[in-house]
Amino acid sequence: MTTSVPPVNGQIIGLAHYASRAALERVLARSGTTFEESVALRAVSDNGGTVEAARVVGRLTAGLKIEESAARRTVDELTARGLLEEPSPGQVSLTDGGRELFTSIRAAGDAIAARVYAGIPAEDLAAAGRVLALVTERAEAELAGA
Numbered sequence: 001m002t003t004s005v006p007p008v009n010g011q012i013i014g015l016a017h018y019a020s021r022a023a024l025e026r027v028l029a030r031s032g033t034t035f036e037e038s039v040a041l042r043a044v045s046d047n048g049g050t051v052e053a054a055r056v057v058g059r060l061t062a063g064l065k066i067e068e069s070a071a072r073r074t075v076d077e078l079t080a081r082g083l084l085e086e087p088s089p090g091q092v093s094l095t096d097g098g099r100e101l102f103t104s105i106r107a108a109g110d111a112i113a114a115r116v117y118a119g120i121p122a123e124d125l126a127a128a129g130r131v132l133a134l135v136t137e138r139a140e141a142e143l144a145g146a
Contacts, residue, residue: 036070036074037074037077039064040071041094042102043059049094050094056075056092057075078098
């Protein structure tokens with residue numbers, strides 16, 4: 001008996017996302033960090049550790065589809081926790097504690113991803129990546145046209 005493979009659709013994509021995110025959220029909960037905060041820390045880290053706060057807010061609003069006020073609150077919360085600091089007006093930097101926390105989150109996330117994607121052929125992952133990039137592009141166009 002073979003199990004049929006459902007075609008890719010929003011439900012399948014959503015289920016994969018939420019299952020993966022739930023695994024990461026367990027890691028985040030141990031440090032009292034929200035998913036949004038982890039994305040903000042990544043945005044700062046990806047930009048060398050110091051970046052314009054507006055860029056972080058933009059990454060949160062564009063990537064997570066949250067309101068600008070919620071994104072700004074996230075940056076403010078990280079600053080209040082001492083994980084980000086403002087070295088000059090309009091910029092944020094990772095503190096030593098922020099860098100340490102993000103490094104541990106990234107390592108845990110990488111370990112989860114390694115287990116989740118283990119054994120999936122590279123060509124299948126590449127095809128899935130191409131399809132999901134196209135779906136994202138089209139959904140973004142849909143949002144822009146609304």
